[in-house]
Amino acid sequence: MSIRLSDGTEIPIEMHKIRIVQKVRLIPVRERLQAMEAASYNTYLLRSRNVFLDMLTDSGTNAMSDNQQAAMLQADDAYAGGESFYKLADAVKEIFGYEYLLPAHQGRAAEHLLAKTFVKPGMYVPMNYHFTTTKAHFNLMGATVLELFTPEALNTQSTCPFKGNMDLGRLKAAIDKHGADKIPFVRMEATTNLIGGQPFSLANLREVKELIAPLNIPLVLDASLISENAYFIRQRESGYADSSIREIILEIMGLADICYMSGRKSCMARGGLIATNRKDLFEAIRPWLPVYEGFFTYGGMSSKEIEAMAVGMREMTELEIAGSGADAIKYFVGRLGENGVPVVTPPGGLACHLDAGRFVSHLQPTDYPAGALAAAVYIAAGIRGMERGTLSMDRDEQGNDVPSDMELLRLAVPRRVFTMSHFQYATDRLKWLHEHREMIGGIEFYDEPPVLRFFGGLLKPKGNWGAALAEAFEKDFGSDC
Ligand code: F0G
DSSP: OEEEOTTSOEEEOOOSOOOOOOOOOOOOHHHHHHHHHHTTTOGGGSOGGGOSEEOSOSTTTSOOOHHHHHHHTTOOOOSSSOHHHHHHHHHHHHHHOOSEEEEESSHHHHHHHHHHHHOOTTOEEEESSOOHHHHHHHHHTTOEEEEOBOGGGGOSBOOOTTTTOBOHHHHHHHHHHHOGGGOOOEEEETTBGGGTSBOOOHHHHHHHHHHHGGGTOOEEEEOTTHHHHHHHHHHHSTTOTTSOHHHHHHHHHHHOSEEEEETTSTTSSSOEEEEESOHHHHHHHGGGHHHHTOOTTTTTOOHHHHHHHHHHHHHTTSHHHHTHHHHHHHHHHHHHHHTTOOBOBSOOSSEEEEEHHHHTTTSOGGGOHHHHHHHHHHHHHSEEOEEESGGGSOOOTTSOOOOOSOOEEEEEOOTTTOOHHHHHHHHHHHHHHHHTGGGOOOEEEEEOOSSSHHHHOEEEESSSHHHHHHHHHHHHHTTOO
């Protein structure tokens, strides 16, 4: 929720009180440099004890509510037929309107089950944009991912309210070219992660459905960030200003044939699920669940997390919770923009995204601009962000880097975790870094994993720019703490 102050400024306002806190440390810049070197210039490999503001992800890092914590104490740990499962199934029925539930240990496990069941070699999977794990699973099955976004999706300085929309013309052309029998389903991702947490509109989702339903192509929804997408629809799509988040989510789900989700994001828990009203699709996936995940009523999740997810699913439909991340991000993006730091607009859900393409425009894709910026942001501010650019792409069959459509540094804003002073501090240090951007050099692999290389890859700076940056910082701010 946002509130307007008497001088006209709009600020995000926390509709909760903080009763449990976790200590963080801001270590001096010299130690931050050492920590970055020890982590091989890969922010995934930092120890969180050395991170001041952990903006790596909102996945599993949102603050839980008192009611979620309380529900966890009531978990039923039965291997089969546990009560916790039925509570989640009730929540899925109530919030999504779906009869059939398949729990999975997290979102990518749901993707694995969908890939295993429906995706065959030589197939094409159209989507509004890929997510890293989604693409990996579909590619591993021998299929090709088709990203059918609109041109506006890649414009980082846009005012388009729905950059997550699918381009209907491109979808129609893809179906004509490859044939409906080569398309196992069309995937739409809510609050499209990798283009900056950008939503699709209900009008667009309806058009996609109307195009593919007569061809018997199912619509699969990645609902990991569903409440944020519903919040943006309420704010930005005409006709929905008076609808509740629940009503909007139900309307979205009514159009999809299957939804799957990571429970670690909008639901503020851990775990995942697949849900549907289509008995045929449910029955096709179901046999694989105990093979890869766990028994039908826990699917690899702990019962505690199932309980927390059931509560989180209802809580994410409350307006001030659905908007808690989005409103903070809007504020953060606004302050950075005012200070000349290149950010993706309009502000999205899940994170503030720095446009590394513009921030370090002197670097080439093969310098991994967003990865280099992630390292620089940590050295300058103790803030851990996540590279979402060329480094997050796997190489092509010839072993060449595949330049990403966009070079983004994601600064995730887990819901109800950070305060206004954190955003003010981050804005100040990022402004300083932007003023010293010419000092930031490229990074290169010295040990590169064959798949999802960004997670565990070891990199080093091209030249000694990290140390020079730390020195310049120390001159301006001293040891900082
Ligand atoms: N789909 C989307 C849209 C996601 O953002 C994620 C995870 C997944 C699927 C996979 O779910 O992590 O539970 O296995 N996103 C995290 C992130 C990792 O940091 O954005 P998972």
